[in-house]
Amino acid sequence: MTTLYTIPFTCSQAALIVARELGLELTVDRVDRATKVTASGRNFLDVNPLGYVPVLELDDGTVLTEVAAVLTWLCDQRPGVMLPPPGTREAAVALSQLAFVSTxxxxTFSILFNSKAPEDFKAVAKEILGRRFAVLDQRLATQPFMLGESFSAVDAYLFVVVGWSRVLKIDLAEWPNLKAFTTRVLERPNVRAVIDSEKVRV
Ligand SMILES: N[C@@H](CCC(=O)N[C@@H](CS)C(=O)NCC(=O)O)C(=O)O
Known part of the structure; x- marks a missing residue:
C-alpha cells in the first residue's frame, strides 16, 4: 500500500484532496512537526532527510517528494480525471500551472511563515505574492477553475496555499475572482471531508 506522509493544514493537504477526489486508497502517516516522528512511530527523517511533507512512499519503496510530483503521480493512477492525459498540450499547460503554484x-508564502525572515524581506514577499495573486485573479475571471471548467489537481494545490492567507491576515478582497474560487472549492464535499479529517487528532 502507498503511504502519504502529511502534516495537517500544510501543502500535503492538496495530496489528500486529490486522493479523495480520485477515490484512491492510501495509508496516511502523520508527521509530528517538532519531533519528526510519525504517528506510526517512524523517524520521518529516514524517509525524507529534509523533513518536509508531502512524501509519497510507493509500494516498491520509491520515495516521491515535491507537491507537483506527488499530485502528478496520484493523478496518473486515474489518467485524464484531475490532470490532462500525459503527453498532451493540455498536460504541458497543467504542468506550467502546477510549477507556478509551487515556485x-x-x-513565497513559505517566506512569510519563516520566523527567521526579516520583516522587510517579508514585506517584499507580500508584494510579490500580490502580483502573483493578480495573475491568478485574471485567469479565474473567465473560468471557474485553473484549467477550465473542471476541478483539477492544480486547483487543490492552489486552494490549500491561498487558504494560508487567512492565517497571515492577507485580505483577498483585492482579488475577488481568487476569493470566489476558494469559496467554490470549499463547497466540494471531498474538500470539506479532508479539512474535517485533518482537525482530528491522531
Ligand atoms: N519543495 C517542497 C516544499 C514542501 C514544504 O514546504 N512543506 C512544508 C509544509 S507546506 C513542510 O513540510 N515543512 C516542514 C515543517 O513545517 O516542519 C514541495 O514542493 O513539496
Whole structure:
C-alpha cells in the first residue's frame, strides 16, 4: 500500500484532496512537526532527510517528494480525471500551472511563515505574492477553475496555499475572482471531508 506522509493544514493537504477526489486508497502517516516522528512511530527523517511533507512512499519503496510530483503521480493512477492525459498540450499547460503554484505562490508564502525572515524581506514577499495573486485573479475571471471548467489537481494545490492567507491576515478582497474560487472549492464535499479529517487528532 502507498503511504502519504502529511502534516495537517500544510501543502500535503492538496495530496489528500486529490486522493479523495480520485477515490484512491492510501495509508496516511502523520508527521509530528517538532519531533519528526510519525504517528506510526517512524523517524520521518529516514524517509525524507529534509523533513518536509508531502512524501509519497510507493509500494516498491520509491520515495516521491515535491507537491507537483506527488499530485502528478496520484493523478496518473486515474489518467485524464484531475490532470490532462500525459503527453498532451493540455498536460504541458497543467504542468506550467502546477510549477507556478509551487515556485511562485507556495514558496513565497513559505517566506512569510519563516520566523527567521526579516520583516522587510517579508514585506517584499507580500508584494510579490500580490502580483502573483493578480495573475491568478485574471485567469479565474473567465473560468471557474485553473484549467477550465473542471476541478483539477492544480486547483487543490492552489486552494490549500491561498487558504494560508487567512492565517497571515492577507485580505483577498483585492482579488475577488481568487476569493470566489476558494469559496467554490470549499463547497466540494471531498474538500470539506479532508479539512474535517485533518482537525482530528491522531
Ligand atoms: N519543495 C517542497 C516544499 C514542501 C514544504 O514546504 N512543506 C512544508 C509544509 S507546506 C513542510 O513540510 N515543512 C516542514 C515543517 O513545517 O516542519 C514541495 O514542493 O513539496
Amino acid at each position: 511562485e505562490v507556495h514558496k
